Amino acid sequence: RWWQNRRARLLCMLALTFLFFVVEVVVSRVTSSLAMLSDSFHMLSDVMALVVALVAVRFAQRTRATKKNTFGWVRAEVMGALVNAVFLTALCFTILLEAIERFTEPHEIQQPLVVIGVGVAGLIINLLGLCLFNHHGVGGHGHSHGHGHSHSGRQHSRSGPKPEQPPGDGEAALHREETSTLVENCSSSNGVSQEKLGDVKDDMTDLQVNGNAGHYPLDVEEVEEDSSAQLNMRGVFLHVFGDALGSVIVVVNALLFYGLWNPCPKDGPCFNPCVNSHCMENATLSQIFHRANKSEQESVMVAGPCWLLYLDPVLCLIMVCILLYTTYPLLRESALILLQTVPKQIDVHSLNSKLRTLEGVEAVHELHIWQLAGSRIIGTAHIKCPDPSTYMMVAKRIKEIFHDEGIHATTIQPEFASVGSESGRGKCEFPCRTQCALKQCCGTGEDSTAKKTEKSSSLSISCSEVVIEFPKTRRTKSESIPSVKLEANTDQNEQFESSL
Amino acid sequence: MGRYSGRSSRLIFMCVVSLVLFAVEISVAYVGNSLSLASDAFAVLSHLISMIIGLFGVRISRIRWHKTNTFGFIRADVLGAFGNSVFATALMFSIFVEAIKRFINPQKTEKALLVLIVGIAGLCFNLFNYVIFMDCCYCRSHQGDTETGDSPNDQKSPEEGPQKKKEKKSEALNIRGVLLHVMGDALGSVVVVVTATIFHVLPLGNAPCNWQCYIDPSLTIIMVVIILSSAFPLIKETSIILLQMVPKGVNMQLLTDRLARVPGVSSLHEVHVWELAGGKNIATLHIKCQTATDYQDAAYKIRKVFHEAGIHSVTIQPEYIDHKTSQLLCSSPCISKACDSQLCCSQQKPPLTKTNGYTEKNDSFLSTPHKDNGSSKNDVEIPIEYPLAENSTKNVKNCGVSDDKPQLSSTRL
Numbered sequence: 001r002w003w004q005n006r007r008a009r010l011l012c013m014l015a016l017t018f019l020f021f022v023v024e025v026v027v028s029r030v031t032s033s034l035a036m037l038s039d040s041f042h043m044l045s046d047v048m049a050l051v052v053a054l055v056a057v058r059f060a061q062r063t064r065a066t067k068k069n070t071f072g073w074v075r076a077e078v079m080g081a082l083v084n085a086v087f088l089t090a091l092c093f094t095i096l097l098e099a100i101e102r103f104t105e106p107h108e109i110q111q112p113l114v115v116i117g118v119g120v121a122g123l124i125i126n127l128l129g130l131c132l133f134n135h136h137g138v139g140g141h142g143h144s145h146g147h148g149h150s151h152s153g154r155q156h157s158r159s160g161p162k163p164e165q166p167p168g169d170g171e172a173a174l175h176r177e178e179t180s181t182l183v184e185n186c187s188s189s190n191g192v193s194q195e196k197l198g199d200v201k202d203d204m205t206d207l208q209v210n211g212n213a214g215h216y217p218l219d220v221e222e223v224e225e226d227s228s229a230q231l232n233m234r235g236v237f238l239h240v241f242g243d244a245l246g247s248v249i250v251v252v253n254a255l256l257f258y259g260l261w262n263p264c265p266k267d268g269p270c271f272n273p274c275v276n277s278h279c280m281e282n283a284t285l286s287q288i289f290h291r292a293n294k295s296e297q298e299s300v301m302v303a304g305p306c307w308l309l310y311l312d313p314v315l316c317l318i319m320v321c322i323l324l325y326t327t328y329p330l331l332r333e334s335a336l337i338l339l340q341t342v343p344k345q346i347d348v349h350s351l352n353s354k355l356r357t358l359e360g361v362e363a364v365h366e367l368h369i370w371q372l373a374g375s376r377i378i379g380t381a382h383i384k385c386p387d388p389s390t391y392m393m394v395a396k397r398i399k400e401i402f403h404d405e406g407i408h409a410t411t412i413q414p415e416f417a418s419v420g421s422e423s424g425r426g427k428c429e430f431p432c433r434t435q436c437a438l439k440q441c442c443g444t445g446e447d448s449t450a451k452k453t454e455k456s457s458s459l460s461i462s463c464s465e466v467v468i469e470f471p472k473t474r475r476t477k478s479e480s481i482p483s484v485k486l487e488a489n490t491d492q493n494e495q496f497e498s499s500l
Numbered sequence: 501m502g503r504y505s506g507r508s509s510r511l512i513f514m515c516v517v518s519l520v521l522f523a524v525e526i527s528v529a530y531v532g533n534s535l536s537l538a539s540d541a542f543a544v545l546s547h548l549i550s551m552i553i554g555l556f557g558v559r560i561s562r563i564r565w566h567k568t569n570t571f572g573f574i575r576a577d578v579l580g581a582f583g584n585s586v587f588a589t590a591l592m593f594s595i596f597v598e599a600i601k602r603f604i605n606p607q608k609t610e611k612a613l614l615v616l617i618v619g620i621a622g623l624c625f626n627l628f629n630y631v632i633f634m635d636c637c638y639c640r641s642h643q644g645d646t647e648t649g650d651s652p653n654d655q656k657s658p659e660e661g662p663q664k665k666k667e668k669k670s671e672a673l674n675i676r677g678v679l680l681h682v683m684g685d686a687l688g689s690v691v692v693v694v695t696a697t698i699f700h701v702l703p704l705g706n707a708p709c710n711w712q713c714y715i716d717p718s719l720t721i722i723m724v725v726i727i728l729s730s731a732f733p734l735i736k737e738t739s740i741i742l743l744q745m746v747p748k749g750v751n752m753q754l755l756t757d758r759l760a761r762v763p764g765v766s767s768l769h770e771v772h773v774w775e776l777a778g779g780k781n782i783a784t785l786h787i788k789c790q791t792a793t794d795y796q797d798a799a800y801k802i803r804k805v806f807h808e809a810g811i812h813s814v815t816i817q818p819e820y821i822d823h824k825t826s827q828l829l830c831s832s833p834c835i836s837k838a839c840d841s842q843l844c845c846s847q848q849k850p851p852l853t854k855t856n857g858y859t860e861k862n863d864s865f866l867s868t869p870h871k872d873n874g875s876s877k878n879d880v881e882i883p884i885e886y887p888l889a890e891n892s893t894k895n896v897k898n899c900g901v902s903d904d905k906p907q908l909s910s911t912r913l
Contacts, residue, residue, distance in 0.1 A: 029604075037604070041597045048593070067752050069745045070772040079742060083586050090590030093549075097542045338579055338742050340776070341569040348567055366815070368570040372744070380784055380815045388792035392820075411770070411784040411817045416796075 006057055006229065009132045010236070014050045017043055020125050024118060031114050038098070042246055043122070045091055049084050049239040056080025056232050060373070074373040075338075077232040082334040084235030088242060088327050092320045095246075099316035106309035112258040119251040126244035133237040228337075228374035234330055242323045249315045261308055340370040343377055346405050354401050355381065360390040361398075369407060379407040384415045391416070510632055511555040511678075518548040521625060525618070540622055540692070543685055546591055547629075550584050550681040557581070557674045561777075574777045575741070577674040582738040584677030585731045588684060592724045592731070595688075599720040606713035612699035619692035626686035633679055673778075676734055680727065687723040694719060740775075747775040750809055758805045764789055764798035766821060773811060781811040788819045 024040035059076035066072065109115055342348050346369055355364045363384040371377050379402055385391040391414040402410045525541035557580025564572040695716045702712065739745075746752055750773055759768055771785040783806055789795045795818040806814045 037601060038597070041594075044597075045593070065772075067746070069743065070752070070774065071744045073743070075743050079739065082582075086583055086586040087590045090587050090594070093542075093546065094591070094594040100542075335579055335583075339569065339573060339575045340571045342567075348570060366813075370571070382815065388795075409770075411786065411815045413815045413817060416792075 006233065007054065010050055010054045010057065013129050013132055013236075013240070014047060014054065016125055016128070017047050017050065020122060021047060024122070027114065027118055031111055036115065036118060039118075039122070039246070039250060042091075042243060045087070046239055046243050049087060049236060052083050052087070053080050053232050053236045056083075057229070060228070060232075071372055074228065074376065077228045078334050078337050078373050081228075081231035081235040081330060082338065084232075084239060085327050085331040085334060088235075088238055088323065089331070091242070092323050092327075095316055096320050099313040099320070102313040102316075103310065106313075108261065108309060109254060109257045112254045112261075115254040116251060116258065119247055119254055123244065123247035123251060126240055126247055129240040130237070130244055133233055133240060231330065231334055238323070238327055238330060241326070242319070245319045245322065249312070249319060253312050253315065256311065257308060260305060337371050337373065342369045343371045343406075346377070346407070351401070351405055355383070355398065358394055358397060358401075360385055360394045362386065366413075372409075375406070376409065377407045379410045380413070381410070382413045382415055387416055388414070508555060508558050511551055511558065514629055514632065515548060515551050515555065517625075518544050518551065522548065540618060540688075543688055544622075544625075546587075547681050547685050550587060550678050553580050553584050553587070554674050554678040561674075571776060574780070578738050578741050578777050581673040581677035581734060582742060584674075585680060585734045585738070588677075588680045588731050589728065589735070592684070592727050595720060596724045599717040599724070602717040602720075603714065606709045606717075612696045612703065616693060616696035616700055619689050619696055623686060623689035623693060626682055626689055629682050630679070630686065633675060633682065673734070673738060680731055680734065683730070684723070684727045687726065688720075691716065691719040691723055741777060744774040746773050747781050747810075750781070750811065755805070755809055759785070759802060762798050762801045762805065764794035765802070766790065770817075779810075780813070782813045783811045784815045784817070786817045786819055788821055790821055792818075792820075 021040050021043040024036055024043060028036035028040060056076045056079060059073040060080075061073075063072040063074050348367065348369060351369070352364055352367055355361060355367075361383055365382050365384075367379070367381045369377065369379045381398075383391070383394075383398065385394065395412065395414075398412055399410060402408070522541050522544045525544060557576045557578075560573040560576040562573075563569075564574075566572065698712055698715060740748070752771075752773065755773070756768070756771060759765065759771070766788040768785055768787045771783070773781060773783045775781050785802075787795070787798065787802070789798060799816055799818075802816060803814055806812070
């Protein structure tokens with residue numbers, strides 16, 4: 001079952017692509033065709049994308065905490081996906097540049113047969129790559145967790161449509177159809193093994209639920225392949241997809257050229273109306289010459305339909321549009337994870353209200369929820385309770401609420417109003433209250449209550465803003481605080497009043 | 501106006517100027533049929549894109565709380581810098597490819613005078629750009645440091661000075677990303693000017709290419725190397741933040757040592773330290789204590805330890821010692837063990853555990869099985885981690901070790 005392994009697939013594709021790159025460079029040198037050389041460098045960029053994905057996969061397997069990274073390296077795959085997406089966007093940009101160049105200076109394809117041959121070979125390799133990674137790109141969900149929890153079911157349904165290519169563009173649908181019919185064989189052959197994998201996974205989850213599952217019969221990476229790995233694979237898939245489109249364009253262009261183009265023969269006068277060069281004056285001159293010698297009028301050749309020369313850039317533009325359209329969701333998703341946003345399926349407000357309505361909970365603040373990578377969601381909260389025994393009663397319930405939302409790694413800090421700090425405040429305690437307000441991650445929305453003095457309220461506002469130099473700037477900044485933040489403030493205000 | 505709005509309005513101004521310049525260059529390139537002008541126009545466009553990314557980062561990072569992001573979008577700056585540097589790297593890669601093509605197929609620069617003029621115009625624009633950004637971000641930051649001394653706010657302690665610099669550093673990260681593009685552009689213009697000058701002074705006419713044709717690609721390759729060498733440190737710095745790594749000034753070993761020595765703490769685990777953006781460090785940990793008063797005292801001291809290490813947002817979860825559960829493992833990871841794979845750091849694999857006062861003993865005990873698994877270890881891992889619990893017997897063994905601890909800690913109290 002080596003093809004199931006992510007790393008094996010990446011290595012295989014890497015080897016193939018690199019080999020093809022070398023072959024293309026050699027052929028371009030032999031035929032001295034510049035177009036083939038630039039196409040070969042597209043393959044090289046593909047190689048780089050695969051290397052990035054491979055490095056990310058290698059890193060992300062170390063899920064243990066280390067001295068340098070207390071979370072392990074699970075996030076490397078999300079980073080790999082982002083790097084690939086940005087790389088792809090930059091690549092689209094350069095392809096756009098080349099296409100515009102071709103518009104201003106169209107040139108014909110020399111030796112279309114060779115180009116067709118190499119193009120078809122490239123297309124085959126790219127289709128193979130699509131087949132290898134399509135498994136991940138489109139609905140590869142037979143693979144994900146076989147958990148019996150309801151929330152994970154919800155999560156699956158949410159992320160189900162996600163990796164599929166977006167509908168809409170006619171071209172995109174056409175290409176999707178092509179790739180899906182071609183990869184049918186691949187997925188059916190993989191289908192059997194997927195089911196087997198699913199069975200084994202069910203056994204394993206039973207083991208886990210029952211006791212201390214100490215051993216994993218399969219490779220750990222099979223089991224733990226979740227949406228972060230899918231993101232990474234999607235990045236690679238999009239690169240290969242872009243390359244495949246490029247090969248399709250090359251082949252189509254070369255075929256049409258071979259079929260329809262009337263080239264200028266090497267001997268005899270020829271007028272090429274399409275190429276706008278300074279040679280044209282010479283050409284018109286020679287044409288005038290020939291008209292003067294009326295006997296040779298018929299021998300003036302005109303090179304061939306001009307629109308063919310513009311076909312290449314137009315197709316390239318279409319390809320760029322398709323690529324950008326399909327890359328944008330990947331870019332957005334990985335960026336949102338890296339920005340520490342709350343995962344889409346969780347509603348912070350409702351979670352907050354659920355926690356607050358628990359008996360024994362007086363206030364909730366500093367509630368933070370973020371996604372480390374894939375399905376690992378982390379939450380922290382400060383819960384204010386009247387005394388420690390009440391806290392012991394609600395602690396389990398709090399964890400259950402988080403668990404139901406799919407947040408399994410939580411750190412709950414209880415704060416007791418009866419001990420120490422002034423009532424109603426209950427915020428993070430002492431050394432870091434005043435001096436370090438600016439260094440706290442988010443000091444603020446939660447504690448600027450109306451009861452505070454002007455000084456501390458301005459301090460709390462200053463916590464939320466960037467460095468402040470003068471008091472007057474502080475006030476202007478307070479005006480520019482977005483209204484969403486004030487909403488958070490009023491929530492907390494209500495809380496404090498009720499606790500008093 | 502505050503410094504922040506100055507920056508974004510400058511960015512907007514530069515965006516508009518770039519857009520105008522791009523439009524002018526592309527139309528002139530089409531009319532005059534010059535290839536190099538077209539590529540220069542696209543350089544300006546890429547510049548524009550990078551500034552848009554930078555602007556986006558600056559604008560969004562002002563949002564401090566949003567329903568989709570409990571931390572606010574402070575990290576957008578860092579992400580913008582990362583995106584910009586990866587974009588610059590990719591562009592450098594394609595420029596490198598073009599240079600290689602030029603080596604294989606050398607071409608003369610035609611109409612050297614026109615190219616020279618446009619090159620000088622591009623260079624001026626880039627220098628202007630650079631000066632504006634430098635003035636906006638770096639010069640002001642120096643002024644800001646001197647003004648900290650006479651800041652009217654008495655509450656701020658002198659340690660605010662370096663802290664302010666840290667916050668500026670995160671916005672500066674974003675601007676550094678944009679400056680990377682500016683620098684790339686400027687160097688490109690320098691290369692164009694030098695090549696065009698040489699071709700203007702020593703025109704080749706119809707002669708075949710001599711050494712002059714190879715100047716352009718060689719200078720371009722030097723430029724690529726220079727820019728890549730300044731892009732990589734930026735990528736590294738932003739990756740440290742984005743990968744949730746331990747921030748640079750924090751020594752985990754030392755920190756956990758100090759934390760373990762706080763009285764009242766029997767053991768601690770799930771210690772996580774990471775940087776949100778711009779010097780704001782966040783930590784979470786679970787501690788095991790005997791009683792609630794233990795926890796209260798210990799909590800204060802723990803915060804002090806973190807404060808001295810530069811970490812100011814700490815969330816501490818107390819777990820009370822229960823003789824039934826294993827001492828060392830987390831007693832409340834989630835409500836059931838089935839959630840293990842969704843925990844941030846798997847509990848099946850041993851957590852970063854530290855116990856109070858018995859580390860040496862545990863070390864010597866645990867390091868022997870550790871050596872058995874030497875092949876799976878990396879050097880970066882803290883040596884106190886005991887090996888992967890390959891079977892349940894090892895877990896039992898660890899529990900056995902920890903059984904004598906409750907008695908010892910109770911006598912201590």
